[in-house]
Amino acid sequence: SLAKVVATRRLLPISQKRLEQQTQWDLVQWQEDRTIPREKLLKDIKGAEALLCMLSDNIDEEILEAAGPQLKLVTTLSVGVDHIDLKTAKERNIKIGYTPDVLTDATADIGALLALAAARNMKKGIDSVTTGGWQDWRPAWLCGHQFTSKTLGVVGLGRIGQAVAHRLGAFGIDRLVYWGRTKKEGVNGEWVSLDQLLMESDIVVVCCPLTPETQEMFDYAAFKKMKKNAVFVNISRGGIVNQADLARALKEKVIAGAGLDVTTPEPLPLDDPLQNLDNCVILPHLGTATFETRETMGDMMVDNILAALENRPIPYESK
Ligand code: GLV
Ligand code: GLV
Incomplete structure (x- = not known):
C-alpha cells in the first residue's frame, strides 16, 4: 500500500x-x-x-x-x-x-523594514494620518533617529543576521557588532559580549533561534542596558523576549521603540499591553511571506x- x-x-x-x-x-x-x-x-x-x-x-x-x-x-x-x-x-x-537559505532575503527585508519603521515613528505617523492627528507641518513633530554613522547590534549573526546587516549598511550604519555562540570568519563586524552589544548599539536586531538558552534573554535588565535612543527589532521568535518587560521598557521610554514580527502568543491578543504603545510596530509574522x-x-x-x-x-x- x-x-x-x-x-x-x-x-x-x-x-x-x-x-x-x-x-x-x-x-x-x-x-x-x-x-x-x-x-x-x-x-x-x-x-x-x-x-x-x-x-x-x-x-x-x-x-x-x-x-x-x-x-x-x-x-x-x-x-x-x-x-x-x-x-x-x-x-x-x-x-x-x-x-533554510531560500527565506533569508525575505526575512531580512522585514528586519530592515521594522528597524526603519521603529526608528522613524512609522506607527505614530500612520495613526496620525488615519485619526486626524496630522494637523500641520511642525519642525520637531515625530522626529526619530537617523541610521547614518550608527552602530548595529545583531544577536545571532547567521545568514539572516548578515543579510539584515548588509541591508542596513546601505542606510549608513558604520559599525556592526554581534553576539552569538561562535565568532564568524570573513565578517566585517566585531564579536562582542551581549552586555557590550546592548550598551553600544543604536539598533538591536534579534535573529537567533529560540532555544532554552535564548528563552526570554531580553528582559527588563537587558533593555535597561540599552541606549535611550535605541530601537529593538525581533524577527526570530516571541519567546526570546519577556514581553511584559518589553512593554514596560517601551512605556517608560527606557528604549525609543521596537519593531516586532513575532510575539507570544501569535496572534497577539487585542488587550496585550504592547498593542497600545505607539512606539511599538508589530507585524503578524510576515518574515517569509513573499x-x-x-x-x-x-x-x-x-x-x-x-x-x-x-x-x-x-x-x-x-x-
Ligand atoms: C537562521 O537560521 C539563519 O539562517 O540565520
Ligand atoms: C519563520 O519564522 C521561519 O522560521 O521560517
Whole structure:
C-alpha cells in the first residue's frame, strides 16, 4: 500500500500541485484555512510516514507518538524548528526537514523594514494620518533617529543576521557588532559580549533561534542596558523576549521603540499591553511571506518528503 503523508495546511498553488500529483503517496491534508485542531491531527497522523507541518503547529511528544513507529520525517515550512520536540524526534529516529537559505532575503527585508519603521515613528505617523492627528507641518513633530554613522547590534549573526546587516549598511550604519555562540570568519563586524552589544548599539536586531538558552534573554535588565535612543527589532521568535518587560521598557521610554514580527502568543491578543504603545510596530509574522519564497519553501517540502520515502538523504535537513 502507498505511504501516508499528512499535511497540516495547503501550500501555494505550484508546490500544492506537486504535493497532490505524487503517485507514490496517499495525501491526507487539512483543507481549511485555519490551524488544524489538535484532536484532528492526533487522529490523522496515525500511520503517517511523513508529516508536513507549519511553525504554528505544536509538534510535541504526544503527536509524534500518535503517529506510530513508521514516521520517518517531520518537515516544517519554516527555518525555525522550536515548535518541534527535537529530543523525542531524535529518540525515535525521525528526521527534521526545514527551509533554510531560500527565506533569508525575505526575512531580512522585514528586519530592515521594522528597524526603519521603529526608528522613524512609522506607527505614530500612520495613526496620525488615519485619526486626524496630522494637523500641520511642525519642525520637531515625530522626529526619530537617523541610521547614518550608527552602530548595529545583531544577536545571532547567521545568514539572516548578515543579510539584515548588509541591508542596513546601505542606510549608513558604520559599525556592526554581534553576539552569538561562535565568532564568524570573513565578517566585517566585531564579536562582542551581549552586555557590550546592548550598551553600544543604536539598533538591536534579534535573529537567533529560540532555544532554552535564548528563552526570554531580553528582559527588563537587558533593555535597561540599552541606549535611550535605541530601537529593538525581533524577527526570530516571541519567546526570546519577556514581553511584559518589553512593554514596560517601551512605556517608560527606557528604549525609543521596537519593531516586532513575532510575539507570544501569535496572534497577539487585542488587550496585550504592547498593542497600545505607539512606539511599538508589530507585524503578524510576515518574515517569509513573499510568493517567491513561500513557493520555494513548498517545493523544498515536497523534495524532503520524496527523499524520506525513498530512503535517500533529506536535502533540507535540520541536524
Ligand atoms: C519563520 O519564522 C521561519 O522560521 O521560517
Ligand atoms: C537562521 O537560521 C539563519 O539562517 O540565520
